[in-house]
Amino acid sequence: MQSKLYTVTFSPTGSSKLVARAITQGLGSEKGEDFNITLPTERKQHDLLPKKDDMVIFAMPTYAGRLPELACEWLRELKVAPGTPAICVVLYGNREFDDSLIELRDLVSTRGYKPIAGAAFIGEHSFSTQKFPVAVGRPHKDDLDLGIKFGRDIAAHFDIDNWISNAGELKVPGAFPYKDKKPPKTDFIAVSDACNSCGTCVTVCPVDAVDADNGFIPIVDKCILCCACIKACPENARSIKPGPVLDISKRLNENCSIPKRPTFYWPE
Ligand SMILES: Cc1cc2nc3c(=O)[nH]c(=O)nc-3n(C[C@H](O)[C@H](O)[C@H](O)COP(=O)(O)O)c2cc1C
Structure with a gap:
């Protein structure tokens, strides 16, 4: 691939960032800039404007079946891209990703990107504790190897003449209207x-x-x-501390202990 590859990650506990890095490795294209929009100072940068032949990986976690609102606010402010291919990636803590991937696909589409591949990877659940472990250590080596392979597969598609322009809509799970966003407010x-x-x-x-x-x-x-x-x-x-969030940790530990595998999505 001759184009430049940019990454946009929102990743408070680091798993989205690890997966974006693995996909980048598999793509093997020339490095563009990394937009890590996790911290408030970093979210002040708004100068991402790739060319049509470049590519952008967007990777972020699922929060209550949706994207974190902070990340959405930043995405809504993106400069309008000239049909640049986008790879949409969500992380989730081995429960479900519900509407987060479709929300990411739709959001970047409204900002002029063309989603050409999607994936949902598993990351250690933010609420995992020593007593109530949930998806501990994910993404592990096998997950990251799949991330590298996903990057290679995208690069192979990218090199096929007109694949991008002929690609239909990226089909991903989830539905519109999305699940309600519930802003969490608790001293935990x-x-x-x-x-x-x-x-x-x-x-x-x-x-x-x-x-x-x-x-x-x-x-x-x-x-x-x-x-x-x-x-x-x-x-x-x-x-x-003991309370509603720890109760969620306990429930997740009881109900989401069977390890899920990353899933991948392509245009129609
Ligand atoms: C407020 C909140 C809500 C979450 N909701 C979900 C969820 O609905 N489903 C799920 O499987 N994981 C959920 N998670 C877990 C994260 O998606 C997961 O830990 C992810 O790997 C974190 O990404 P990061 O390491 O890049 O920050 C939630 C985490 C937080 C903090």
Whole structure:
């Protein structure tokens, strides 16, 4: 492939980023810019404007069967692309991805992209805990190998004359109208005495919700429940406290223990 490859990732706990990297490796095209839109400062950049022959990978998690609203807000502001091929990828924590992939496909289409391949990969569930593990360690090596193969398959299609222009609509699971978005608002993080105020939690929060002046507790109105601060804490001082989120962890652990496999989608 001669074109440039750009990536757009929203990835508070890193799994979407890992999968985007594997697909990039398989595609083997010239590197364009990475737009990691996870942090507030990074979401200020809006200069992605690929050419028609370039390609963009969009990779982000499923939150309650939809895309995280923050990522959607950024996507809605994308400059209109000239029919640039898009690879739409969602991660999910081994429950379901419901309407997140169709939402991603539809959103990038409205911004002038042409979705030409889609995939849903499994990532360790953000609510996974030691007591209630859910999809621990995903994406694992086999998942990432499938990501590399997916990239190679796309590159092979891309090299076929007129494949992109002849490709029909990318068919993915999900339906419109999408599931309702339920903005989560709950005080669910406990900070133990092991916290040494290093401030890592502040630096990884996608919404500036960790209050350094108040024991590094998240500000409930801002917190999106992504658990980036819990997973990044070098002292393991942060945890999900008993309550509605831990109840979800328990239910997921009981009901979603059979490992799912990544799935792939192509145009009609
Ligand atoms: C608020 C919230 C809601 C989630 N909803 C779902 C869901 O509906 N289905 C599912 O399988 N996983 C769900 N997950 C798990 C994430 O999709 C999964 O952990 C993903 O790998 C996280 O991506 P990241 O590591 O790139 O941040 C949810 C996670 C969070 C934080």
